[in-house]
Amino acid sequence: MLSVARPDVAAPLVPLHAAVRAGDWPAVAAFFADPAREHLVDSAVFMIGELDGVEVFLGDALVRRPATETLPRLLLAARLIRQGWGPAISADHLRRAERLLIETTARERHNAAAWTQRLRTARGLRLGRSEARRRYDECARLDPHRVAAQRLYLRQLSPMWGGSVELMFGFARECVAAAPPGAANGVLIADAHLERRRELPPGPYLADPAVLADLHAAARRSVRHPDSRPDGQSWADAHLTFASAFHLAGDDRAAEAHRRALETAWT
Structure with missing residues (x-):
């Protein structure tokens, strides 16, 4: 059986992981705002979505931050998607995530990370290949x-x-x-x-x-x-x-x- 020793979090994401676990929203926001970390954004979003219990921190950030800030919506959506893709697909979690992502891309059509996450909700909610293609094309237009x-x-x-x-x-x-x-x-x-x-x-x-x-x-x-x-x-x-x-x-x-x-x- 193939075995590959690896840490729980890849080295470039360790500071972000620590910030999330510490409930340090300014540090989380600073990580995503750094242009030098743009290539890590998708991996960072997926990583945060995998963290058990992080929805409490992200829900609090969503409530406390200005409505114009899309990052809390994106990250909470990633967590809801992960919860929705559990042992059995939870359409309720996926629909909640979809609403957050719709709000995000409505405010920021250039948010490729949000369009990427919307590919996950499209599949989970069985929205069809043409809708998935539309979302992929939005990603491809940006990157x-x-x-x-x-x-x-x-x-x-x-x-x-x-x-x-x-x-x-x-x-x-x-x-x-x-x-x-x-x-x-x-x-x-x-x-x-x-x-x-x-x-x-x-x-x-x-x-x-x-x-x-x-x-x-x-x-x-x-x-x-x-x-x-x-x-x-x-x-x-x-x-x-x-x-x-x-x-x-x-x-x-x-x-x-x-x-x-x-x-x-x-x-």
Whole structure:
């Protein structure tokens, strides 16, 4: 079984994690206001959404901060989405999150992080592929290579959610081809193959030479490319996904290379 030692929170997000746990709203707001941390925003939003009990702090911030501030709405929505995606989907939590995100994007149409989160509510509330595409297009208009949005929309295109193998792989290859070499977007190919494997009867799908070659090509273009930099959670998540895919394919040498890259960056 593949094992990758990792901390609970990636190093760039540690100060934010500490600020949230301390209930320090000014420090949380300062983290998101820092232009140098723009590439961490999606990872930070997802991380906060995972923290048990954080909804109390975020609800208080929503009440206390001016109505024009959208950050409390975005973060509370992320937490509600996580709660809504529990063992059973809670439409009530997702609808509450959707309302907060609608308010956020109404005030700030340029808020790509909010549009990214709205891809999650679109899928959970089963709003359909055309609505999901509209939301993805808003993200792409603001950031054409936003990997978090692309990974979420890829799920919408998977057979599990009413899409197809052709739609899923077509989108993945389009995004990877357009992204700069060394970007984490290559992980979309691994995502697509893992989704495809989920739909098939048990068998060695990932070990097929053509599939394995596709995974290696995607990894070489993204996180194994010389221009790749360990600049955030998207990079780490891409390594984790590739490591998992190669492990399931039986290519333990490749899986170990991704595991070592993570351990080197995190120690």
